[in-house]
Amino acid sequence: MVLPNTSIINKPAMTRGLLSIAIASSLLLVGCNDDDNDHYVSAPSVSAKFIKTFTANDINSSFGLGSTATPVAKCGVTIEKVSYDTKGAADEDTNATAALMLPTGDAAECKGDRPVLLYAHGTTTDKGYDFAQVGNAKNPAVGEANLIAANFAAQGYIVVAPNYAGYDESKLDYHPYLVAQQQSTDMVDALDSARSIIERKKRANDANYSKIDDSGKLFIAGYSQGGYVTMATARALQDKNEPVTAIAPSSGPYALAAFGDEIFRGNVNIGASRFAPLLGIGLQAKYGNIYSKKSDIFLDKYADAQLPSNTPFGELVKAGKLPNNALFQKNPSDPRLAGLSPGKLFSILGGYDDTDYLIKTDFRAAYVADTQKNPDGLWADNGDGRTAANPENNLRKALKDNDLRGYVPTMPTFICGGNQDPTVYFDTNTGSMVKLIQTEVAKNPAKKLNITVLDVDKDNEADRPDYQTLTIIGQASMNPWKVNDVVKKVQTNFSNSVKKVKDDADPNGGVAALLAFYTNYHGDLVSPACTEATREFFNQEFKPV
Secondary structure, three states, rough: OOOOHHHHOOOOOOOOOOOOHHHHHHHOOOOOOOOHHHEEEEEOOEEEEEEEEEEEHHHHHHHOOHHHOOOOOOOOOEEEEEEEEEEEEOOEEEEEEEEEEEEEEEOOOHOOEEEEEEOOOOOOEEEOOOOOOOOOOOOOOOOOOOHHHOOOOOOOEEEEEEEEHHHHHOOOOOOOOOHHHHHHHHHHHHHHHHHHHHHHHOOOOOOHHOOEEEEEEEHHHHHOOOHHHHHHHHHHHHOOOOOOEEEEOOOOOHHHHHHHHHHHOOOOOOHHHHHHHHHHHHHHHHOOOOOOHHHOOEOOOOOOOOOOOOHHHHHHHHHHOOOOOOOOHHHHHOOOOOOOOOOHHHHHHOEEEEEEEEEEEHHHHHHHHHHHOOOOOOOOOOOOOOOOOOOHHHHHHHHOOOOOOOOOOOEEEEEEEEEOOOOHHHHHHHHHHHHHHHHHHHHOOOOOOEEEEOOOOOOOOHHHOOOOOEEEEOOOOOOOOHHHHHHHHHHHHHHHHHHHHHHHHHHOHHHHHHHHHHHHHHHHHHHHHHHHHHHHHHHHHOOOO
């Protein structure tokens, strides 16, 4: 079976939650930034710039989120952009920006003590990605930013959403992609900076801050890359005994080393040619030994690949700067790769090519040879599910150093995803984390945990007879009837969304429907479902007025 070469594949795979073409068109009704109203509050390392205020009616009528189970806005939202100092992967000084979303209005939910949501966004190759551009259809962040603004800020949360070092106005010329220490530091720096702005502007009697206070309750959430960053940030704060009310990581590559091994051994994920440059360049900045020059890892014609970029990914592909999704050479002759075969469906979605691929075959073969000599505990016969004890390959060492397996959250935790995800494999990442947490609990039954794990996709449960879509470890925050009610609602909404995507592509359920399902799965289907479930979970920890 050969799938058609469709433009759907050109979508960024670990998407920022862009929900549909209809959203983008509807956003044009909202308009761009109100630059005439800009004002700044300055400090040696922290400043804030007013961007725009939306009324609740703006959010309800013009954000285009009606298909995502987003609730009616209770509050208006004021957007400010915070600029702050942080560190790069090599501990170099740099700067970054973050969106600060403030609930506004006279309803009880919109004033007084408000909880803070620290939000981590998903992977993007667009350097201009700016979460402060809520409502601005010209910015690539608009879909995810609108989703979070409507689901949290418009429901009474103060939202802090970093753009990350390397994006927007950051002077860093790369992004420390999935570098746990740097990304968690960046998140905390953004949070501290936003809180300092809130305190300072309240003292200055700024009208946008006059009716709200930081309650001290801190929630952390994120999707895809942001799910990983959420987990890493929670670990960093937990290690420092800093209080966190609850966390909700979704669809993250937590088992980074095992995930990397799976991909290099053949199971190429959708979006691979986007993630590889981000990851390789970021890890090189951190460790300095992933390659001597980019042509050691990337095919010569792609040796100048640099992400993130001000040029959209599709245009980079058209210009011959990067392959669309081909990561490896098809049918390589290197004996170290003998016996490996393309995984599942994803090779025919463009993971391999005879000549136009990204990663050099000898680099891949050296990596694979080390997986055979020093297997990851998730893939080894009778393995313990943990990272390889002594990997020798430098890339594998770096991935191990940033793998989150073994971390056990002590704060209330909600982990979400979908088991058919072709971009961030659910069983490899969420599944392995959960099994190790369960093992830890079995060793220490007295450990008091509050962890809920939800697979929003029950559509293929007949193919997974021994698998449960809901797992509770310890004492759930939500009482049993509430858990069951939320799960049923989220899974039903997800199934309905899947059906619509397939029917829109091909009502007869042909190849086009299957392709649409896989290319929309990670971002347009699972992301809003997990956002809905996260909101419900957090509302159990923060009792809204």
